[in-house]
Amino acid sequence: MFDSISNAAPQVRAGKLKALAVLTPARTPLLPGVPTGIEAGFPGLDFPAWLGVFAPAGTPKEVTDRLTATLQTAVAQPEVAEKLMQSGITPAFPAGDAFRAKLAADQKLVADLVKVANVPQQ
Structure with missing residues (x-):
């Protein structure tokens, strides 16, 4: 099972789940005893959770530049x-x-994981 660290960490700490690896480039402070996917023997399996912001195609550059600057400022805030x-x-x-x-x-x-796992395509 793959799950986000924020969802799985409380269950792992409570002993209800056993975490085999985290898919982040480095170990996470939320589960410091859990190896990364690479440390667990899966080279190239580095797939950390992320959030992204998308704008419609054709959005004016000045709008996306302003949005980018605003979001970069927000992410840099210690509380965020x-x-x-x-x-x-x-x-x-x-x-x-x-x-x-x-x-x-x-x-x-x-796409590579789906192919290797032979997940049926519809």
């Missing part, structure tokens, strides 16, 4: 960063090409 960390999300705000690259890499990882 703390809430994100409590949810198992590392505070960051990649924008533009960096976000597009992250999205493409995650889409490829999921």
Whole structure:
């Protein structure tokens, strides 16, 4: 089962679930004794939870630039960063090409996992 760290951590700490790995680049303070997927022997299995903000195609650049700046400022606030960390999300705000690259890499990882797992396609 795959679940978010924020959902699974209380169950793991209560002994109701056994966490085999977290899919983050580094161990999480929410479950410090749980290895990363890479440490558990799954190279390339780095799939941390993230939140993204999308705008409709054709949104004027000045609007997306203002939205990006506002969100970057919000994520940099200590109270926002703390809430994100409590949810198992590392505070960051990649924008533009960096976000597009992250999205493409995650889409490829999921497609590869579906193929390897032989998940039926409809």
